[in-house]
Amino acid sequence: MINFGEVPVGSPEAIRAWFYPGNTIGNEFVYPKSRATVLAKAAKTAVPAILVDTADIDALKAAPIVAVTPDETEVPVAAAIQTAPATTATTGAAPTTGPLGATAVATSGTMNSGERRNLPTTAGNLPLLLLLGFTSIGIAAGLTMWTRRAVIREV
Amino acid sequence: MGVHPHGALAMSRLHRAAPIAARCFFTAGFLALEYTAYVAIDVQAYQKRAQARFETARHETATVASPAPIDGDSIGELQIPRLGLSTMIVQGDSPANLQRAVGHLADSALPGKNGNVVLAGHRDTFFRPLQQVRAGDSIIVRSRTADYEHRVDSLAVVAADAVEVLEPTGGRTLTLITCFPFIYVGPAPKRFIVRTHQISARERVGP
Numbered sequence: 268m269i270n271f272g273e274v275p276v277g278s279p280e281a282i283r284a285w286f287y288p289g290n291t292i293g294n295e296f297v298y299p300k301s302r303a304t305v306l307a308k309a310a311k312t313a314v315p316a317i318l319v320d321t322a323d324i325d326a327l328k329a330a331p332i333v334a335v336t337p338d339e340t341e342v343p344v345a346a347a348i349q350t351a352p353a354t355t356a357t358t359g360a361a362p363t364t365g366p367l368g369a370t371a372v373a374t375s376g377t378m379n380s381g382e383r384r385n386l387p388t389t390a391g392n393l394p395l396l397l398l399l400g401f402t403s404i405g406i407a408a409g410l411t412m413w414t415r416r417a418v419i420r421e422v
Numbered sequence: 423m424g425v426h427p428h429g430a431l432a433m434s435r436l437h438r439a440a441p442i443a444a445r446c447f448f449t450a451g452f453l454a455l456e457y458t459a460y461v462a463i464d465v466q467a468y469q470k471r472a473q474a475r476f477e478t479a480r481h482e483t484a485t486v487a488s489p490a491p492i493d494g495d496s497i498g499e500l501q502i503p504r505l506g507l508s509t510m511i512v513q514g515d516s517p518a519n520l521q522r523a524v525g526h527l528a529d530s531a532l533p534g535k536n537g538n539v540v541l542a543g544h545r546d547t548f549f550r551p552l553q554q555v556r557a558g559d560s561i562i563v564r565s566r567t568a569d570y571e572h573r574v575d576s577l578a579v580v581a582a583d584a585v586e587v588l589e590p591t592g593g594r595t596l597t598l599i600t601c602f603p604f605i606y607v608g609p610a611p612k613r614f615i616v617r618t619h620q621i622s623a624r625e626r627v628g629p
Contacts, residue, residue: 343625345534345567383585386613387515387525387542390601393461394546395608396454403451410444417437 313347472510505551549600572618594620
């Protein structure tokens with residue numbers, strides 16, 4: 268599933284984020300800060316930006332990511348980026364490198380409850396085991412006492 | 423009055439079998455209690471390790487978008503101050519995950535994101551205090567990048583197949599799920615639902 272950004276009439280579609288089928292974690296382009304600033308002002312929306320100017324893949328993986336708002340301020344990416352797909356399922360997409368020299372960042376989605384038939388099972392077996400444990404030991408104690416009494420009676 | 427020879431023989435056999443049965447019951451009971459104790463100790467140790475890993479990750483990744491969590495990852499901490507509840511949240515709601523922590527349903531929104539964040543926990547361990555929760559209580563979810571405060575809106579008891587509680591709500595909501603009744607041996611037939619909405623977010627701006 269692909270999310271498109273708003274563009275002027277007659278302009279090509281602008282890909283904003285994409286989600287693989289069945290995933291609620293998607294990918295979104297992260298731009299160099301200067302480019303993100305231009306895009307944020309033009310699109311009037313927050314754009315993810317990377318704060319280092321390098322093409323080194325390892326450096327990009329560890330580089331901090333922020334969101335640049337239309338008024339050119341930097342805010343934490345979690346506070347500004349809210350891309351949600353219409354349909355969903357599980358997690359899975361790790362950050363990847365996308366086209367245009369941009370890095371992809373994970374975003375979050377919502378649940379499609381149609382894939383579940385029941386709510387999670389939230390009762391463990393520990394109380395049952397505890398009950399069985401004490402009951403078994405109680406029976407063992409009772410049998411032992413009964414046997415001893417019988418032996419004493421015979422003697 | 424004498425004892426019937428067949429009755430005496432049967433009693434004699436019972437007396438011989440009783441000590442063996444007693445030993446079997448004692449061994450089974452001891453193993454059950456030992457396993458229960460092992461699980462309890464394992465949960466405590468896991469919670470401590472997960473807490474330490476989470477705090478380290480929180481310190482290191484305060485301003486970096488975290489990669490998508492995988493099953494079993496510690497993704498945050500759940501706190502309900504009034505009830506003294508504090509437990510780690512792991513990704514996924516498999517039985518193994520729910521035995522050691524509160525599980526985040528992988529197909530629900532992540533904490534802090536738009537949508538319905540759904541957490542499930544055992545009613546006989548982590549979510550036992552939920553029987554005391556009430557509307558208006560404050561619930562805090564600490565993620566690697568921010569702290570989110572929620573307010574309890576409603577409580578409900580639903581059937582185990584009421585999956586509609588997982589549906590998106592149009593805002594930033596948190597749904598807690600546990601089994602109901604709280605006092606019950608074996609799989610409980612219903613679910614206790616706590617629905618909240620996010621009232622504030624405090625982003626971490628640096629290590």
